[in-house]
Amino acid sequence: MTKDFIYNNPSQETMRQLYKLCVFSAVIVMSCMAHIAQAQDTPAKLLKQGKEKSAAKEYKAAIALFDQAIKLDGKFKKAYYHRGMAHFKLEDLQEAVADFNRIIAIDAKNAMAYAGRAQVKYEAGDNEGACEDIKKAGELGFAESSVYIKKYCR
Incomplete structure (x- = not known):
């Protein structure tokens, strides 16, 4: 019962950590895409x-x-x-x-x-x-x- 409660109702701290992880991941992806675009010679x-x-x-x-x-x-x-x-x-x-x-x-x-x-x-x-x-x-x-x-x- 406790497990279901945590997954269905995450704490504010858990939400902050998830948000930081998402932002960090987005920054990494955008940075990689920028490097790929720069590396491609036409x-x-x-x-x-x-x-x-x-x-x-x-x-x-x-x-x-x-x-x-x-x-x-x-x-x-x-x-x-x-x-x-x-x-x-x-x-x-x-x-x-x-x-x-x-x-x-x-x-x-x-x-x-x-x-x-x-x-x-x-x-x-x-x-x-x-x-x-x-x-x-x-x-x-x-x-x-x-x-x-x-x-x-x-």
Whole structure:
């Protein structure tokens, strides 16, 4: 009989302890949720961080960040573009071309991918390929193509 009475009619002290436990639990849950939200990187956030690393000429670190963004979104053209440019800066021309090719496979009308690939081909000594790509970039709306056509297409 005493047991039933305690469970059905808890004392004020028991109620205070339960209230404190609930508040403490809520604080813990909210804190965990905040940490999880902060820890989750989005492709856009990783792209921004990668661009900052590229601007600081920390290309390997930038590539690692672009890799993470691409892992989260395999069709993230901007991440491929900036990773391609970082590879280009490191003179890894094969990887740079591969990234521009990936963009073109995703979006065959991406003028910047053709312009980037033209730049890499030109550096690799493929003037004819660079000329084809920059002309294609121009057809797709790359505003500065005429400047590069003069440079690549002789």
